Structures are given as C-alpha cells and as structure tokens.
Amino acid sequence: MSDPKTLPAGTTLLLKGGRALTPEADWHDPPRTDIAIAGDRIAGVTADYALRDERNVDVIDARDFLVLPGFVNAHYHSHDVLAKGTLEEVPLETWRLYALPPQYPPRSVEEIYARTLLGALECLRSGMTTIQDMLTLYPYDERHMNAVMAAYDKVGIRVIFALQYADRKGIETIPFWKDTFPAELHPLLSTSTEPERQIDLLGHFEATRLKAPPLPLVSWALGPSSPERCSPAIMQRTIELARRYDLPVYTHIYESRGMALQARLTIPEYSGLLIRRLAEEGVLDPRLNFAHSVWLSRAEIDMLAEHGAGVVLNPQGNLKMKCGIAPIRALQDAGVRIGLGCDNCSCSDAQNMFVAMKLFTLLAAVSDPIPGPPQAVAALRAATQAGAEGARLGHALGRIAPGFKADLTLIDTSDPTFSPLNSVARQLVHIEAGRGVRHVVVDGKVVVRDRKLTTLDEATIYEAVQAVMPQFRKDFAAISQRVAKLQPWLDRAHRQIMAAELDIERLPFGSN
C-alpha cells in the first residue's frame, strides 16, 4: 500500500476505510477507501489519508460499512404520504380517484408540512439522498407551496421539485369512461385538474419561483402529468420553460394498459403512439423522463433512444396495481437511460430503493426469461447515477468522485446480509432491504447518524402526523364512500379496457 496522503485542505468530514462504490471500483468487491469531504463536496478519494491532529474533522470509522452514492428516487409524489397502506386491489384508473380526487377538501398547512416531513424521513432512512417530488397541490395555494419548501429545508434532503399539472379532464382521457358512466356521475370522475387555470399556474410558477434561486437543496423541474392529460399547447409551454431554464421534465407514460389503449383510440394521426406525438410536436428531448413506460411499443423505445429521453421504472407500484412489467431489456438494449422510483405512497407503498432494485432485476423472469447479462450492478447504477443524469445533475450527483456533491449512504455490514461477503452488488440488490442503512450524508452533512435523523427530532414528525390524521381520515373516508358508489361502472369500464384489443407491436417478452 502507498504512503498515507495528506487530507485535502478544508476537510470537514472523513469517511475512513469503507468499501466504496466509486466509478472505477469493481462493485462486487470494492476496495477500502477513504473519502474526504470539504463542505458540500467530495474533496478527495484515496486508499488512506493520514490523520494527525484534525480537530475540526468529523471522522466516521467506516471499516464495517459499504459507502454508496446516495440513492436518487427519481419518481415520487409527496401528496399522498398519509394514505400509505390504505388500498389494495385497485386498478390504476380507479386509484386516481383516491389519490387525486376531484372534490378534495383543501388541506391544512399543518398537514402538508407534516406529510412532507414524514415522506422525506422515510426516504432518507432508506438511503435516498435525492427525491424527485412530482407534487399535486390542488387547489394551488402559495401557503401550501411554502409549507412544502419549509419542510424540505428543515429535513435536509435533496429535492428535484416539480408541480404536477394537466389541462385535460380525467374523464376525457380514460377509455370507455364517458360512455359507461351516467352523465350525472361525470363530475365525480375528473381528477384534480382545472384545465382553464393550468397555463396560468405555469405562468405564475415562472414569475414567482422559476426566476428566483431555489433553496440550497431544492432544484426545479416541470411535471406535466402525462401526455394524454396535457394538450399540445401545455406541452409546448413546458418544453419552452424547460429549455429556457434548463430544467428536467417528469411525466407519466403508459403506466396501465388503459393508457396505451387510449392513445391507440384517440391519436390515429400519430399511429396511436404518444411518444410519436411528442416527437412530432418537437417536445421529445433529453430533458424528458417518462415514469413507468410499461406499455411502450418497440417503435417508441427506439424513438426514446434516438432523442436521448429517459424512463423511470417503478416496479412496485406497477405490480401492486397489476399494471404490468416494463420492457426492461429492450430499453437497456436500445440504450435508453433508466432511472428507478418508488412512486406514490398509496400505490407502492414503500419508499425503498432496495425493493425497486430487486424487482428491476427479478422481473426479467417475465419480461426477458431467456438469460441475459447480470443485472445487479445495472440496478445500482439505475438507482444512483441514471437518476442523477435524468435530473440533469449527472455532473454533480450520483457518483463518488472528487468534485461531486457529498451525497452518500453508509450500509452497515455487521449483519447476516453481508456474511459471508461474496458480492457487494448482488447482496445489496438481492438481500439488503434497508435494515443496513446506518448513516446518510447529504450535501456534506450527516443527516442520518446511527439510524436517526439529526436535523430534527423524529418524534416531532410522528406527533405532527398524529395531529393531522383525524381530519385526513375523515376526508379519506368520504372519498372512499364516493368511489364505492362508482364501483359498478368502474368495474365495467375496467373489464372493457382489459378485453379490448391492443396493438402493442411488441415481441412476446419485450426484447429481441
């Protein structure tokens, strides 16, 4: 071993002797490494830094730890954090009526603050350092936005923040709904959008927020809900803003069979393909991230690759709502950027990247049953680097390298999960489930130390949640009653969606 090196000037935190997943390491067997952090950045990565009398350096003995780039949860919504564990056996189209109901009593500032904190806490405790929050604030209220920002500022997680918007009513965008439901029920079916106000909202967002610098750990993104729920005009406005301010764009595509069917039925001029519509409208570019992408056709996968657009896969939610499995290998083979997310708390329901990585690798049993390349390292890269690249922050986040932001997750290996240690990457993906996450560093600060949040007392978050739950439960019960009344028609429409013919021009198992 070479002689110990001198610590870089300004080092504030030193992670000593952990096995770190640096870009050049073998992720199955990463060597022991010292990581010096100065302020918010990684200042140096070397085999051994000499420690003399560094009184101002916080030294974490990482010899029993794996050091990972912090996970990037590239698709998440904080609006339904309090609804975790409420639903089961609900198809996507029905689920939207719970998660984004048309008539939702306005939420209190306290509730929004509490749920944002709780969601961020769960993400941090499972090793995520960045989350992409695609948030519906409906009806929009500046005080609610301020509560969200205050919560994120307090908790200390990095956030790629997008408001979710759409300018087409839900009933217009789901196959068979309009004809199946009696007209008097139609007002109960349009999920929370106010078509006439959405362009105004974007204008307001630009005037009040986009021009101003965001919080130190928050950066802006744009969140058109999904192409079929967004007119060409609002997609144009989106890409115009994204290009002007160089922002990433997050949207949903083909989460369910119904969404693909809707495209076939309504846009014959684009061969029924939403990605073709976006390409021809001039909107498709590397700024776009398509959550789900379960029902992409072969032609659309090629279009994504050609235009440099990426996908964010959310396998947990897709399985819980029986939506299907994304064509993982076909996307990989085409060279499409693949990030991972955990989506809503009422559909996934866990914010847990280990589950997402494991499903990403295991679902090939269905999407690509013929043996292909090993996937554990690919899953780890999707959960870190690719998510950062999708956020247009690949130059600063997602890797353990000098100059990169110090966003790191330390996994305790004193655990049966890692004994014996045969492959770090495979054991992280196939065995670890979150129990090992012990310290989390965001922007150079240890925000989780020994499994406890350091930025605020976790007990106060649970108390704040307790305090708002009576009202939340009351309102959620009223929504559930409303959905129950719609159930016979919802079921009928869903059966029609599942029975309808759908040309997916896909090979039997997704890839070639």
Ligand SMILES: [Zn+2]
């Ligand atoms: Zn989503």
